[in-house]
Amino acid sequence: MASKIVSILQEIVKVLEEKKAELNRLDANLGDGDHGRTVVNAFRNVIEQNKDLEYKDLGDALQKIGRTLAFSTGAATGPLFGSAFIEAGKRVQGKEKLTLRDWKNALSGAVEGVKKRGKAEVGDKTMLDTLYPAVKALEQSVDKNESLKEGLLKAIEAAKRGMESTKDLISRRGRSSRLGERTIGHIDPGAASSYYILQTIIKNCLEEE
């Protein structure tokens, strides 16, 4: 799977490119309308700077992607997405293949990374509201000994519901928090883009199985 990392990154860019206008529009409701452009450029830059990403160690690969996102993207997007990948990578150091438990550990690392960097909590109308439900779903699947496929599909579903739940939340972090109650009724663009990224990663990994 590790050898497929670059093609998954390319797939992420393709999906984000398709969703660019939608993400820009979501951002225009709450911010300055460039989130779609920012995330596409961020992942393009990751590929550009990591062309030879052929890792046996997925933990290393995720951290390398994360460092590129965190240090050379800019905006708020870079540090947040970067921290998610870096902390996810740390939890699966040395692994070439991920079990459902590894997925749970990696994603909960991502959640911790975003919380720490963005000083945000679940319910603040951020990407955490997409990622955290996915971690919860994975925890349940691990407890129930469900198959990798079953567990990951449930995680995507949970992430999607989490993303959609941001519509009813009031933003408490970042630029949009200044809009207060005016943010109700709009899906958070970071919650949306992180859903598309997670969905793309999982979908491609399942095809590998």
Add this chain to the structure above:
Amino acid sequence: MLKKFINKPEDVVNEMIEGYLVAHKDVVRKLDSSRVLVRKEAPIEGKVGIVTGGGSGHKPAFIGYIGENLLDAVAVGDIFASPSAKQIYDAIKAVDSGRGVLCVLGNYSGDVMNFDMAVEMARDEGIKVEQVIINDDVGSAPRENRENRRGVAGEVIVWKAVGAKAAKGASLEEVKEIAQRVNDNTRSMGVAHSPCAVPSKMYGGEPTFTLGEMEMEIGVGHHGEPGVKRMPIKTADEVTKMLVEPVLEDLPFRKGDRVSVLINGLGSTSLLEMYIIYRKLYQILKGREITIAISFIGEFFTSLEMGGFSITLTRLDKELESLLKSPAKSPLFHYC
């Protein structure tokens, strides 16, 4: 759509820098591998380096203040988006003479996260770095949540003061203390009657917010963040009063204080209007027996083509007054 004379929206920042560099090549240079502009002489022997950075679209901020007794380096972000941690780190490294570097930044989540990471990286390499986050905008959060307030035109006053202090050969701790002191004594409030647009398509971009034809919004941020209140547009005298009262109450400024006044046009408000505003501001302060020791009137920190202005007051002590009155010179800022 708001019209603009641009080529391609994705090229605006790089093309602006290209023009700026050739126009002011005696003063600034660009780092080879990073979108960072640096004062030509930096690092300057014996002087603490002053670094800032932020999104583009605020001319003359930020790069316009690279110069004598002002800034040493600026990490340049995309329009209204923070530069990356790597750019900021490169800026810190480029201006460190061994006496350390002070980073001054506005309180925006992207900037704060990227500066935090850059400062950590530089410290890991043994560079002495401190940072001060500016949050002068009264309109962006109530007094009890002062730590959530944005940094706006007050940043210019901080740059001017720390630039002067660093030029005297002060230590990093002393320069940092000045930045903190200016921030603690500075309050701003803005108003807009028309929006700005981030370049996003051929010949322009969509406005970042919309206001009715005869409407204005009090407390609007430098990127079009919503403010405190929308209402029908008022006269210069009325608006000046509405802006300056919350500023005065917030610190609070008191009878007998000496202050610096900054009237900052946000992009498409004329100097004619700004002097009308200054006239009223002078009357209000005089009535309260507050003395204006120094005034800055013009465009210092714009928001692309936004129509509006902000008022910034800084309470002065002897040292701050002398720092703000000392000469400074850069391509887009001049004080003598």
